[in-house]
Amino acid sequence: MPNTAADQLLTDGFDNKKISHEIRLLLNCYLEKIVMAKKPTYEELEQRVRSLEQDVLKLKWTEEVLSKSEERFRIIFNNAPQGIALANQSGRFLKVNSAWENMFGYNEKESQQLTIQGITSPEDIKISTEKLADLFRRDIGCYRFEKRFKRKDGSIFWGDLSVSLIHDLENGFKIALGVVVDITERKRSVNALRESEGKLNAMLQSIGDHISMMDEDLNIIWTNKTAEKIFGKDIIGKKCYEVYHQRKESCEPYPCITLKAFRDGKVHKHDTQVIDQYGKKMFFHCTANVALRDKEGKPTAVMELSRDITDQKQAESALIERGKELENKTHELEEVNAALKVLLKHRDEDQQHIEEKIVANVKELVLPYVEKLNNSRLNDRQMVYLNIIKSNLEDIITPFLHQLSSKYFNLTPREIQIAGLVKDGKTTKEIAELLNSSTGTIDFHRNNLRKKLGLRNTKTNLRSFLLALP
Template structure:
């Protein structure tokens, strides 16, 4: 799912620009023009990042950032500021918890996207680190709880040993016999004490399956069940066994007991649950006694079970703790590998140092920039890795963090590489800075790109100026060509009007025959076709216009008013009005409401 970003700014065009740009990159964006509106939106939805103007009407930027952090401390904040309020942005980063700031106007989209992605990456890293710490805390709490449980069991065992003096042989078994033989030895002792021919002793796991680590040898030898095993799931146990586990009571039956085919015969059966803190944790059974079991047999076996219960619980707890410890260690190993992988996955160099600058941890990117492996730099003073100037500057910045307890950000150069550095304090339980986390991002290419971009912008400005000059010269040439064209048209029309048309009229009046009249009409029609391109929009009937009327008609088409035409031709406005009336009459617009200029433009 894409990260949600809230943009807060009182300038709509900035909101629209940021909304469009970030939406194009696949982010889910919400916008707000006012601080109060932004707070309501932020309360109602989960946002990964907020981009806000530092100067807002109403609630100021610092209070707004503080409110955002109070609502959701995990959200990262980028402040937007004009040049005049850059110091406010720095204060917002130092004191308000803002991650970065962008200067207005925001015209560098790459810078914007880099800042957004880095802020989201930082938030993701912090969330994973927080989750990891919580998981480790839960594991440690659980481990401490189990250790405490074991201590209580051992205390109960010591108390039981002091209070009960059950059978020296049983005590001796627990004191001298190893785990793998203990169960068998106890079964042997109990069988001898009760006079039973066969016996078994086992423990229960979390799902009530019973494991018999050791049965009397003759029991296993005499059993003919093909799939015999030492582990019995609860659902496969016999009815008497399940009852003893669930009811936590002794089962005694001085008669034959139903058994599966192949199982050894069982009679005179005595089954005692080993109960610890109201939980059945083991079973002890004897069978096939030559005489019936008595109450003394039952009491003796229950005493042994009570005596064994805390010891068995302690052993099981120890085994469980060992298993849990291995599991926790494995989880810790995986978590460390994951954390190491996250650190090594970034292209930023990451150091962890003490207050003297000694390297405690470093990722592969950081070590690679010094041409070494991470393990080779552990214990090295970080200031010895730089030349005098960068080393002095870094020491100065680290001392600032130690004194103020606040992170700092600065740039420096090492071996021709420009770094954007962030130093964060790490506090000990007493609240003092004991370690420093240093993040260094290589911004050499960014700075080179910015330099190249400025050069390109300058080059573009020069080309734009040259192009504007060329366009101005071209417009002047086009205007002159249009004027020459108009002058040629007017001369052509004038010559036809004055030198040809009068003679055509005289020919018409000379008394020609029909064939000659036809030829004359053709000549007149062809002549009109020849001159019509030079009279834009005027038909053959417009040849009747005088040169002055043609000149005035062209000025009307150009949008000139009567007064403007009069001034240009050094005539009175009344004379121009007379010519306009004559033109309307000759082109058939007399007594019509049609606008003269509109008509002349439409027939062009």
């Protein structure tokens, strides 16, 4: 016999139905409440049983999902590479994973005796305590920041801490879930990079030349102090052609060396004129080269190094002007020199003409009478005076003889004297009479002259050779 109304109902109305134990319990509870009330029909009971069975199925599915979710959480918690810990409102740890134990050096039992303050570097205890208290007090959900942690051995490391607030609805309290990532190496790399950037920036800032960096749209994105000193401190973000050349459009000839560097990635140079913030014109020797590239290697920024060559350009201009002046002076001097050459030629010709005239006059008008006096009867005193006069007259009329003696050092005084008479057209007999010598003596000296003058064994006339001498 059925023990309860539910058993009787199930026995009478659902003999062929497979009813779960949970449905039976729910149905018994339900019937106990309504047994004294209006008795439901079998159809109503069947519908209610089905509804209760659906509720039980949903409940079991939810339990299974929760169980799987909890299992997944345990797997993630225990096997996560990051250090994960659960802590209460006072900061005491409730549970930690293996990565956390390896990170800090404490086992799970030791960890449960610790608080957040106990694993925090003294410099960051205050801010860590304030953030945790604020999390529980204001229920802000989560927070994240970088802080210094302390291991069991006392060593310090940097960690990226993320803390979230978890509500335990079943037990009615809140716990904090913290995830720690060791970023010590990243911090070192960042600090090394910052130090390197600082050194590079200090080096670039110390360079006396103008340095600026432009993007592909020719916007100035960085400059050194020299550039700011020349063009002003408010030039970042402006177009380079507006700042350096006070232009409204790109420089000519187009494209400029900066755009050329963007296009072909090569180094380009040129000299250009710029205008400083006070309107003063300057000359720069500029070198443009790619400074930054993206992951594909495409240039994203070009650096332009410009050296002030204003003094050099001014010196070059002065040299050019000086060169033009020298060229004009040279032309003037050439004209003067040509005129002087003409004057000197005329003077030489006039001097030669005068000398020839003087020589001819002395020979024709004076020397004959000197020879007559020489052949007359003169006393010794008169003969001395006559020889002096004759010697001086010969010096005056014979510049040729001086030239001949200076050119041919091996000629004797008598040979030089005879050469002068030959040049004047005197015959051997006439020369012999003038020098009170025999013709044989004169012929001997003439042969020596030909030999010393290089005329031996040639048909060159001696007088013609002497006349041709300068």
